[in-house]
Every structure is written in structure tokens, then in C-alpha cells.
Amino acid sequence: MAKMRTRLIGVLILLTASLTTRGAPSAAASPTAEGVAAAPPGSLWFDEQAATAFTVDHGRFTDGLGREVVLRGYNVSGETKLEENGGLPFASVADAEKSATALRALGGGNSARFLLSWAHAEPVRGQVDRAYLAAATAQMRAFIKAGIRVHPDFHQDLYSRYLFNEGSWYTGDGAPKWVVEAGGYPRESCGICLFWGQNITQNEAVKRATYDFWHNRGGVQDAFLATAQATMAYFAEHLDAAEFAAVAGFDPYNEPHAGTYDSGQTSRMWERDVLWPFYTRFRARMDAAGWQGKPAFVEPNLFWNSNLSFQKQEGGLLDAGAIGPRYVFNTHFYDQKAISGVFMWGKAKDGQYAGDFGTVRDRAAGAGTAAVVSEFGHPLTGTVSDKAPTVGKAMYQALDSRLPGAGWWSKPERSGPVLSGTQWQWDIYHGRHHELMNGNPGKVLTAADAWNDEDLSAVRLDDSGTAVLRQDGRLLDRIYPSATAGQTVAFTYEDRSRDGSTTLTWNPVPKSLPRVSELVGSGQYALLLWKSNASASPTELHLPASFDPARTTVVSDLGKAHGLPSYDRGTPIAAAPEPGGTGSRRLLLTAPNATVLHHALITNGAAAPSAELLQAAREELAAWSEGRG
Template structure:
């Protein structure tokens, strides 16, 4: 988030202009968690939206770095801002990169990593570093294997003396998590600290975080949102008389507490740990779903963030969801995420979501991804939003998987085998998720460059966005304005639109919505709006406020009629009835 030069005066809804943002804008120092939301230095509620950077870290071709060079990182950061209006990235870090030799931090790797991270920080992004692993380590897999992993360095695997890996007749790489003995044994050893492996991980993580703290400027470090200690944790094997819930409480939660202390030691005491539950906690296949979500920890408080992922495994199976996603498809799934965060006394974020862009279920991708963004925006379906806005719930932050500059252009020696060079898609286990290839979008820009409330001066009561994205030639409209609001419907027409209702407060910076680059925004609000580049600004003023953002060219009479209609409707966001 960037601070703004002035607070705008309140008036009737007229869209004016404001100075464009410059590199001299001062970052609102440090995100914190308050009342279940992220809050910036101005006291505004913040929504983080962006992508994971990048699956390239799973590959050895560029030394477990997101980019081949700092220049590539800079061009990719600029492209992400220009093409999507994102304000955040989950920035992958590899243990194999930070500590290739036991006890020795690789400062060459860290220097390159820091420079690439700085490219996004200097472009105004909030950056969430993530210690990434899948299937524990690439070094568990033999050169002829069908699959590969990422995460732990070779010396960790060497000291474990694990059995020869095999997943049998697995048809998806993820099955290795529960069916590959070597992966299960190595993962179990980590949680039980066999050979002191968890001690060593926490030690190097402390040094890595200290390096980042010392080598970023104070302003750059302020843009680091926190740390994700471990991607998609799973037990490996449960102990006797143990299940997913007790494993979380007795092994995973103590690890996160250790990592929290490491953050404090390294100078990250003011930043939250973004902790993930058991990876199968929110699965939507019944035979995979497990209990969890930190049910026994009590309130974890604001020094932790509830950080989870969501993929539609039914849709990916090609069997359990034969059709496409529709309006409200994931309202319940993402509602569970909101509820768990509220019970834990903290904010929630969905740091991975998405659907494959090629393969036998990719025909579902436009609808699945739209439905996931819809569920991030509100816990309601479009059909129910206008009649029950008070049930909309908090707007969730999220980072889509993923943003790979080199998509389809890799040269990865799979498990270091020169006879198995991976070039297609993500270059890893046959996956193809990148929204980008060579700084060009591969998905509908209407889906990815979205209106969203980046910073709200007060408290968000309800939000929705109808992106009108496409499934082939079909326009997907899931949130039509009801016939009971004809003036509002006339202003919206057939174009994109969003609605924000909030209880305002008198902070020193305005409410800020990101506006898609190609959207000639028309605002219907009780406040005066101005536009600064891709930001729509509304003054920080106490009271109940509403803003409809559309892209038509209505007459003054139509605007006045819609304003009166919305003014009558908006109190339902607090009363709970239309």
C-alpha cells in the first residue's frame, strides 16, 4: 500500500482527477492484523490480491530462484502491475537454495533472492516470502522417476537414508504425499525432528530472515508482509492413536510457535507468521478431507494469520464434477475459511488457488477461477448478494497460483536427468497453471484485472464485483442487478460493475479501490470520487457509505435516480434486510 497525498473532501458523486502515483509515495509502514482484517499504517482495512512468484523456484534451472535475473524480476513486476493491478505477491523461497551445505548459508543465493524481491517491493507490492516444499525434496526422487519434488536440500535426504521412492500406479503427482514411502518417511522425520532436521531448518530460517532484514532498507522491509513458514504441511505418517487434528495440535502448532520465535529473533517481531493448516483440511473430495484448521489451539491472535489453499479437486478429477462451475460454487468452501479465521481471532488469506490451463479439465478453468474470485470477494452467491448484503462477510485476500515468466519455455533437467528435459508449461510434474507467459496474459484480463477494495478507511460491510469474464464466447454474468432496482440496473447495463458498502472512519488517507486499466469508471456514491491512475479514491469520512463503480455513460438523470435507489438500499448492509 502507498500513502496518498491528501484526503479528499466529501460531496455528491462526481468523478474527478487526482495526481498520478509516483515513486516518491511513502509506503504505509507495516501491515498488522486488527478485528480479523489486515490494516495498514493509516488504519485502513487492506485487501491483498496478486499471484505466487513463482513455480520456477521448484526448478533447478535458475538455481531455485524465481527469475534468471533481477532484470527479469523487474520486468515481471511491472507487467503484473500493468496487466492485473495486483498489490501483493507470495514470493517463494527454497531451503535447497538457502542452505545447500549443512550449517552454511548461501549468501550468493540470498543476495540474488533479495534483489529479485526488491524488484517487487520497489514496484509497490506487499511481499510474503514462503518457504516452499512439495513432496519434501527433489533429492528423494531417482533420475528415472515419473515425478519430482522440491524443498529440502540434498544433505537432508542423504542423512535420512530413505527407501527407494515409488508411488506405484499414481496418476497425479500429489498422490506421492500419501503413497510414496520415501516422501512419507522424510516428512515424518521432519515433524519429529529426527537427526535434528527441524532444528537445522529453524536455524537457517532465522539466519535467512536476519539477512533479509539487514539487506533491505527500512522502507523496503516495511513492505514484507510476514513469513509463510512451510507450504502445505502434512504429517507424512500419523503416529499410533494420532489423527490430523491431534497432529496439528501436538506437532504442527509447536513448530509454528518455534518459527514465530525465530521471526522475533531475526527482527520480524512486528510481522505475522502466515501459518497453514493440514493441507487436506479444506479438501472438497470426501475421501481426502480431514479434520483440522487448528481446532484445539484456541485463539492464535494477531501475530499469526490463518493461511490456507483451495483447489477444486472434484473439478480437477474430471469425474466428480462433470460440468462447469457456476454462481456461488465455492461460497461454502470459502465461508469455512472465513469462519475458521474468525474463531482463531485473526485474518485469513488464500495463498494458493486456481485451475490448470491445459489438460482434460481445462475447459472448466474460466468458470472455476471466476467462482474462486467471486468467493474471495463475498461469501454470497450473486443470486443472493443484493437481497442479503449484510451476510457478504469480509473480503478475503488471495494470491493465485501462479505467475511464471518462463511458462512453456523451461529447460529443466528433471531430477538432474539430461535425458528428461522439461520445457512445456510449468516444467514440473506436468502442471500448467501460470496466468502469464513472457509478460503476456494467458487468461481473460477481465478475470485477472479486477476491481477490489485495496484499502478501506473504515470497515467493509459488503462488496461484490461482476467481471463479465468469458468462457469462450459466452459472457459469464452471475450477479445481475435485481429488477427491483431499475435505475441502478440501467447505469450498470451490460458492463462490468462493483459495489462497496462500508462504515467510514476519519483516517488520514482515503478509501482506495483498484480499477481495471481499461475501465472508464463511472461512480455512483454519496461521496465525491477521484481517480489516480488505477486507483479510485473516496474521502475518509465517518458514516455509512456506498459506491457503485460501472463503465457505462449514463445521463445526469440516470445517475441521480441510481444514487437515490442505492441510498435507500445501502442500510440493508447493516440491518441485514433488503
């Protein structure tokens, strides 16, 4: 759902099959080859084994050590939807490396949804462009080397840019030109459309083309699946074993929608009878391409969780049954009310999206799998951009816990799992584009995202070419439990991000814990409750740049520390670099007892807490935690 939202969308489409000989493939080892690449900078003794696997186990993501994994990051990037760099996220591998380093070090991300273009992967029917795949592989590798897991996405919006003409108000991306030429579609027109996403349900050309894809008119869906298989096989062949292990899975189709329903068909019936069979076909293509151990990140009808009642449609893959571990429940969320400028007055508040994201948790649990919110965000300029700081905070809060901050401390065990998510979007070319909209030399787009008047990128390059954030770093660079040795019971993070000059504090430490409150003060803090699994490997939490290890305080049943020591095997509380050499850091908590509920408070609030304060806060937390088992 990327972006200027009503924007829910539906179809990507990528196409067909046989590999042409354009471009030389890179000469990397097969993922089945013997030997594993050298561990990346910052790696510790357990990191190599942790990186060997990524899968779904009992409704949660797990790594090669069986630890519960949370993915946090960004979509990389909407540049793929443009033509200026040939459907690639970046103009060069060097730019990809710059972006990946910034995503890790500034944005705090450990994952990226990596966009691909079907139109560029298969410009001629039946011929996959190996030069395009080689370039995409090299750029993807830059993120993997930075310690970032990726899941590719053959992206589509409004089916295809080739449905639109030079004078159009809007544009699309996805299907190649030859698909549209064969369709014989009417001239596109959205009528009175305030948002580009309205084309999904109002533009007859988009509706018919989308319908044809789902009904495989002219074998177009077959062609897409063949190209998807060829693409996945290329990645499996040209990434080495360690690199391929960092590929989390594949998103088959961005924001699916029927286009037009058949007579008597409901959205739920369409998911059951049309969308799910497509996913099973895609899953078979994954297996044939050597992706048997990786899940498909499948999306339901994009309107299933809209928070506008007139737009909402029944769905959420309700009839798919227990789909894990070969599938992940993958959804998007944008606050349509806030984006409309009409249906939500004022700013987002504490717990604003607890119900919406709780529904995501419930649907994933019902499907027996893990969930990821692979797109979320809010416009950063325009008439509703004043809501962005609070909408962003409320969305991250809802990813962390299904509880509002006001009630978290009283019943934290009701938090539910910490959700994975990738924000839309991470585009270092923000405001520096040179995109001929629909090929029109008289309509060169340079500003913002250069896409249908959207502006959602969290990053840009300054005049020196350095990546800088466009949103509050306190909001984006967050503590989260990236790998839990056991099971997460509850988690919260008070980021103290700003709305203008106002500090947003939605989860203050309760007055019943005065020494903990004194320790935290006006600083940021996180609190994790988890049951360990007696593993020798530690629980990991990402440490934002605002948490200098020398001034970070941890109070836990494992001990207490102000100023974190460097990690040494067996050290219960320590800090270490995150793999990838980007300068980002992690907190490592080693808990030996599998039968105990552990807790850890992490804060940067006190500059020099006394030993007495640390001990008093530890005793308060221990007493509070006793009733949580």
C-alpha cells in the same frame, strides 16, 4: 497447494544456520536505520504513512493508517522449484522487474507470495549461501519497488527433489541433498498415481522423510529453523526501512502433512501436538531475526478443507486458540472434484465455492485473526481445462463475498470480510523452460510449468519478450477494496469474464433497481458498502485496465461522477496512479463521516450517461442502502 491438484502437500524444510561467506551481501541500510526511502512513483501524501506498517488488528489486515487491507496477487513463482535458475524465481533482476510490472499492470495484483528454496539457501549443512540470499533479496526488491507487498515462502513439495532419481515419473523440491542422504530412505515409488500429489500419502520415501522432519530426526527441523532465522535476518539487514515495511510476513511451511501419523494419532491431534509447536518455534525465530512486528502466515494440515470427502481430514488449527495478531490463518484451495475429471461433471456455477471459502472465513474468525488463501487455481490445459474459466470466476467470487451472486443484493451485509488471496501462479518463463527433470539430460522439460505436468501460470512471454496474460484479463484484473478507511461491510464485483464466447454474468443488477441496471448495462461493475472511520485518508479500490478513468462512472452517497478527476486532497471521488510507477490505477473515495454506512457503485457500462440517469441511479442506490446499516 500449488497446482495439478490433488496436490496438497506438506513440508518445506529449509535448513540450518551459520552464514558462510559465499557471495557479497548487498549494501542496503538496516530497517531500523533513520530515514525512509523516497516514496515510489505514483505516491500521494498518505502513501508513505500507509506503507510504514502491515499487521493484523481485530481479525483484519491493516496498514500504517489503520485502514483495512486486502491483498490480491500471485505466487512468484514455481520457477523456484526448478533447478534451471538455481532455485530463484528469476534468471535476473531485469526479469524480476518485468514480471513485477506485469503483475501490477496486467494482473491487477498488489501482493506476491515470494517462493524461496531451502536446498539452495543451505546446500551444505550449517552454511547459508549468502550469494543465494543476495540474489533473492534483489529480486524481491523489484516487486517492492513496483508497489507490491511480498510474503516469502520457503517452499516444499514432496519434501525434496533428491528423493527422486533420474528415471522417476515425478519430482519434488524443498530439503537439501544432505538431508536426504542422511535419512537413508527407501527408493521412491508412488505405485499407480494419476496425480503427483498422491505421492504425499502413497510414496514411502516421501512419507518417511516428511515424518522425520516433524520428529526432528537428526536435528533436521532444528537445522531448518536456524536457516530460516538466518534468512530472515539477512532480509531485515539488507532491505532498507521502507522496503522491509513492504514485507507482509513469512509463510513457514508449504502444505504441511504428517507423512505418517503415530499410533492412535488423528490429524487434529497432529496439528495440536506437532504442527503448532513447530509454528511457535518458527515464531520465536522470526522475533530473534527482527520480524517481531510481522505475522507468520501459518497453514493447517493441507487436507483440512479438501472438497473430496474421502480425502478430507479434521483440522484447521482448531486447538490453537486465538492466534492473532502474531499469526495469520493461511490456507490453500483447489477444487479436487473439478481437477479429478470424475467427481464433478460440467462447469462451476454461481456460488460454487461460497461454502468452502465461508469455512475459511469462519476458521479465521474463530482464531481471532485474518485469513489469506495463498494458493488457488485450476489447470489451463489438459482434460479438465475447459472448467478453468468458471472455476476461476467462482473462486474470485468467493474471495469477494461469501454469498452467491443470485442472493447478494437482497442480503449484502452477510457477505463477510473480503478475503486476501494469491493465485497459483505467475511464471513469465511458462513454456520456455529448460529443466533437466531430476538432473536427467535425456528428460529436458520445456513446456508449461516444467513441473510434474502442471500448467497453471496466468502469464507468459510472447515472442517479443512481452508479458501477456494466459487467462481472461476481465477475470484476473479486478476491482477490489485494497485499503478501506473504516470497515468493509459488503463487496461484490461482476467481472463479465468469458467462458469461450459466453459472457458469465452471475450477479446482475436486480430488476427492482431499473435505473442502476440501465447505468451498468452490459458493463462490469463493483459495489462497496463500508463504514468509514472519519480518517482524512481515502478508501482505495484497484481500477482494472478495463476501467479508463475518463469513461468510469461512480455513483455514491459521496457524490456522482462520470469521468474521474485526478486526486486532490479532499476530493470525495477521484482517480490516481497506484504507487510503483507501473501504470496501474486506483479509485480514491474520501468519506468524512464515521457513523454512516457509505456505498459506491463503480461501473464502465455507460459511455455517456446523462445527468438525469446518474441522479436517478444515485437515488435508487440510496434508498436500497438505507436498510443495510
